[in-house]
Amino acid sequence: ARAVPSAGDGCWRTSGAGRCRTATSCRSTCTGLRKILRLGDRPDSVIRRDRYGYGLVQGIAEVDVLCVDDLVTRAEAAERAGDLPGAVRLCDRALELFRGEPLAGLPGPLAESERLRLAQRRVALAQRKADWQLRLGRRIEAITGLSALALEEPLNEPVAALLMHALRRDGRRAEALAVFDRIARRLADDLGVDPGALLVRARRGALLGEDTGPGRGRAGAA
Structure with a gap:
């Protein structure tokens, strides 16, 4: 559960007298959400309210x-078990859950930081x-994605480096250098x-035909 004042501070940057107005707005918003977010055809809401604030059931x-x-x-x-096709399928399912802008329309620093974190996680995935x-x-699939x-991320060096690596492995060195x-x-x-060291290394790999693919990190570690 998240208490009303702390939620208000995070969403609307309030303090002092403004906190009372924010608490009222927060309660009104949560009341509306409780009416909308129900358990199927039942009257119960997926949002509970108790003396500590609001929370999901x-x-x-x-x-x-x-x-x-x-x-x-x-x-x-699945990756650790050597099932890379299964890992790709599960990753696809995770990426499908990123629909539109996260927390769209929600103001404040808390929502802004969470939007950024989720956007970075989608890119990492x-x-x-x-x-x-x-x-x-499956080079063509990788290159397409x-x-x-x-x-979407024209200044993202790791993405560009991985794309260059994929193109080089597919024999498309000129396209890799164009990236x-x-x-x-x-x-x-x-x-x-x-360009940073990662891109410079990818360029050298494209020029010399060397395998200088970026190192692998954890999926969606952000």
């Missing part, structure tokens, strides 16, 4: 973030899925910086 309410956690844990277990696909030899991700040139220009124009 344990064991009944299904939260996408918790479902993602479970799917990622199972995907990593997509990278891990592509890595597994490459290890399975990474190309779309690179368009480097494109992100190098964006980094210079937008941030005034040069």
